[in-house]
Amino acid sequence: MTTPKIEPPCPIAAAHDRTPFGCGNPVLDDWLKQRALSSEGRSARTYVLCSGETVIGYYCLATGAEKRVGMPKKIRQGNPDPVPLIIIGRLAVDSRFHGQGLGAALLKDALTRAAAASEIVGARAVLVHAIDDKAVAFYAKAQFVEFPGGSRTMFLPIETLLAAISKE
Incomplete structure (x- = not known):
């Protein structure tokens, strides 16, 4: 029996079978x-x-805004209040596929879409609420910076994202 090919990320549809998915986090x-x-x-x-x-x-993207109060200076300074953001709301890989680089591939796809969206809607950063310390380390590898206070809220300035994409 051959394993079906892994397709590039696409928008979710009713035809996608979500039933067997289990990433280890309910x-x-x-x-x-x-x-x-x-x-x-x-x-x-x-x-x-x-x-x-x-x-x-899977991952999901949304737009949002956060009050400048409590934000790191790099985002707070010179921005409107609230600061417009693109949010990666969730990102997970089925545990049967852990360790194959799929999380990094999903994040790269999400950031590519976020960069394109920032050209249309305007956003100052990509924001994530890392679910645990392992997720904090995962996002830190992609240049996300944690908000002060250990909240696990992390951001990637759009300028940093666009510069990284232009180097590819």
């Missing part, structure tokens, strides 16, 4: 299975990585 699993489709286009856009029709990874 919050991330439940959101994909119960809320991703109903949120599509309303409050978030979800992109899935599939093997055949089975979802093996």
